[in-house]
Amino acid sequence: MLHLLITPDIILLVVRDSIQILQAQGYKITKPRKQVLKALEETQEPLSPYDIQRILRQQGKYLNHVTIYRILDLFRRLNLAHRVLSSGGFVKCALRDKQGCHRLMVCRCCGALQEFIDDKLCQHESELAQNSGFHTEYHLSESSGICSDCYKKQ
Amino acid sequence: MLHLLITPDIILLVVRDSIQILQAQGYKITKPRKQVLKALEETQEPLSPYDIQRILRQQGKYLNHVTIYRILDLFRRLNLAHRVLSSGGFVKCALRDKQGCHRLMVCRCCGALQEFIDDKLCQHESELAQNSGFHTEYHLSESSGICSDCYKKQ
DNA sequence: GCTTAATTGCAACAATGTTGCATTTATTGA
DNA sequence: TCAATAAATGCAACATTGTTGCAATTAAGC
Numbered sequence: 001m002l003h004l005l006i007t008p009d010i011i012l013l014v015v016r017d018s019i020q021i022l023q024a025q026g027y028k029i030t031k032p033r034k035q036v037l038k039a040l041e042e043t044q045e046p047l048s049p050y051d052i053q054r055i056l057r058q059q060g061k062y063l064n065h066v067t068i069y070r071i072l073d074l075f076r077r078l079n080l081a082h083r084v085l086s087s088g089g090f091v092k093c094a095l096r097d098k099q100g101c102h103r104l105m106v107c108r109c110c111g112a113l114q115e116f117i118d119d120k121l122c123q124h125e126s127e128l129a130q131n132s133g134f135h136t137e138y139h140l141s142e143s144s145g146i147c148s149d150c151y152k153k154q
Numbered sequence: 155m156l157h158l159l160i161t162p163d164i165i166l167l168v169v170r171d172s173i174q175i176l177q178a179q180g181y182k183i184t185k186p187r188k189q190v191l192k193a194l195e196e197t198q199e200p201l202s203p204y205d206i207q208r209i210l211r212q213q214g215k216y217l218n219h220v221t222i223y224r225i226l227d228l229f230r231r232l233n234l235a236h237r238v239l240s241s242g243g244f245v246k247c248a249l250r251d252k253q254g255c256h257r258l259m260v261c262r263c264c265g266a267l268q269e270f271i272d273d274k275l276c277q278h279e280s281e282l283a284q285n286s287g288f289h290t291e292y293h294l295s296e297s298s299g300i301c302s303d304c305y306k307k308q
Numbered sequence: 309g310c311t312t313a314a315t316t317g318c319a320a321c322a323a324t325g326t327t328g329c330a331t332t333t334a335t336t337g338a
Numbered sequence: 339t340c341a342a343t344a345a346a347t348g349c350a351a352c353a354t355t356g357t358t359g360c361a362a363t364t365a366a367g368c
Contacts, residue, residue, distance in 0.1 A: 028334050028345060050324070064348050069325070071346095085239030086294065103279075105288045118282055121275070125257075125297060128272055133302030134259045140240065141295035143279060148287030182314060182365050204355065218317050223356070225315095309368105316363065324355065332347070338340090 018080050018092075025078065032063050036071045037092075040081055045111060046089025084113065086142055091115075101139045107147035114147075172234050172246075179232065186217050190225045191246075194235060199265060200243025238267065240296055245269075255293045263304035 018037055019029055027033075039052050047055070049068045056063055072090050075081040081090045082102050091113070093102070101122055106113045126136040146154075172191055173183055181187075193206045201209070203222045210217055226244050229235040235244045236256050245267070247256070255276055260267045280290040300308075 030334070030346065032347070048324080065324085066326080066349085067347055085296070088242075105283050105286065105290070107288075108291070114286060114288070116282060116286070121278055121282065124275055124278065125295070128270060128275065129259050129297050129299065132259065132268060132270070133305070134261075134268070134297065134299055135301075135305055136259070136297045136299040137262070138299075139295060139297050141279070141293060142239070143283050143288065143290045143293050145283065145288055145290040145292075147289075151287070151289055184315065184365070186316070202355080219355085220318085220357080221316055311368085312364105312366095314363105314365080316361105318359105318361080320358090322355100322357070324353100326353070327351090328349105330347105330349080332345105334343105334345080336342085336344100338342100 018075075021078060021080060027074065032067050033071055033074075035061055035063065036068060036075070037080075040075075040090065040092040044091075044113070046084040046087050046091045046113070048089050051089065084142070085140055086144070101141075103139070103141045103143070105143045105145065105147070107150055108144055109146055109150035112147050112149075172229075175232060175234060181228070186221050187225055187228075189215055189217065190222060190229075191234075194229075194244065194246040198245075198267070200238040200241050200245045200267070202243050205243065238296070239294055240298070257293070257295045257297070259297045259299065259301070261301035261304055262298055263300055266301050266303075268301075 019034070022029060022033065035056055036052055039055050040047060043055070049065055049072055052068050052072075053063060053065050072081060076083065076090070079093060081092050083090055084104060084106070086106065093115070101117065103116050103118070103121070104113050105116065122139055125139055129136045173188070176183060176187065189210055190206055193209050194201060197209070203219060203226055206222050206226075207217060207219050226235060229246075230237065230244070233247060235246050237244055238258060238260070240260065247269070255271065257270050257272070257275070258267050259270065276293055279293055283290045
């Protein structure tokens with residue numbers, strides 16, 4: 001899965017996109033924030049705060065773990081990144097819908113993950129909740145299974 | 155939400171149900187396992203392993219935290235309990251479907267949660283994943299929002 | 309009641325997450 | 339370009355959560 005070809009150009013583009021969002025909301029564009037953003041961009045797997053610290057350290061960059069926690073928390077609030085529920089790691093949001101719904105497919109063999117959005121699905125799920133009087137604001141969902149690559153190999 | 159009237163009788167019933175499942179699979183019915191089961195039964199909110207330790211300690215019962223981790227892990231494998239993804243706490247499974255899908259509604263005001271199952275929804279979500287060649291085994295999903303009680307109060 | 313395999317407790321440790329406060333830095337406007 | 343300042347980071351110290359190996363205990367079956 002994740003056959004996305006992520007060239008340096010594309011990464012730069014997405015990073016710039018996130019930076020604009022930060023700026024627009026009045027947040028400073030600091031070196032640590034750019035570094036965390038870049039680490040998230042360059043890695044497909046979910047990264048825990050300490051994972052990010054390790055990755056950056058290997059590149060000779062040192063960030064205090066407290067700083068990373070605070071940055072990730074900010075990214076999450078701004079919907080620039082989100083936490084993969086089952087593993088606890090952070091990934092950069094690939095898709096952004098207005099409500100902040102996240103749906104992931106996670107391969108239990110290789111760990112690859114892919115994000116998807118589907119309005120109809122959200123609508124259906126919200127209706128079911130509504131039947132119990134529940135007012136849904138957003139959905140988080142993870143489909144666990146096997147990706148096409150791993151399926152072929154078996 | 156959670157208007158379920160949990161009388162001591164009912165709790166006993168559900169605990170006994172879980173115990174039978176343990177027994178059927180060849181696991182021993184030990185005092186610690188019964189205590190953890192009871193703690194999960196008597197509490198609606200998700201409980202972390204250390205939460206459970208604190209609750210039991212208040213009742214004069216001491217369990218080593220390692221034991222609790224191992225018991226919860228067993229319960230999870232047997233689908234007797236599952237982890238609430240967003241909070242990390244454990245709840246006893248209210249509903250059990252063959253595949254092990256879990257869908258929760260979590261109120262962001264009062265924290266109340268309610269489990270639900272819907273075959274059609276699972277089917278739809280699986281189909282969407284199938285379009286990317288992904289073979290879904292089970293779904294975990296959480297709807298975040300406001301329960302009817304909290305909604306009225308606003 | 310024994311036997312024994314499963315389970316628990318313990319110790320020691322590793323990893324993760326939090327708080328308050330001093331220091332540094334990105335932005336703004338003179 | 340530089341000073342002012344509010345925001346952001348680093349640091350220290352700590353709290354919580356999670357893991358491993360091994361010895362002691364216990365539930366289940368005879």
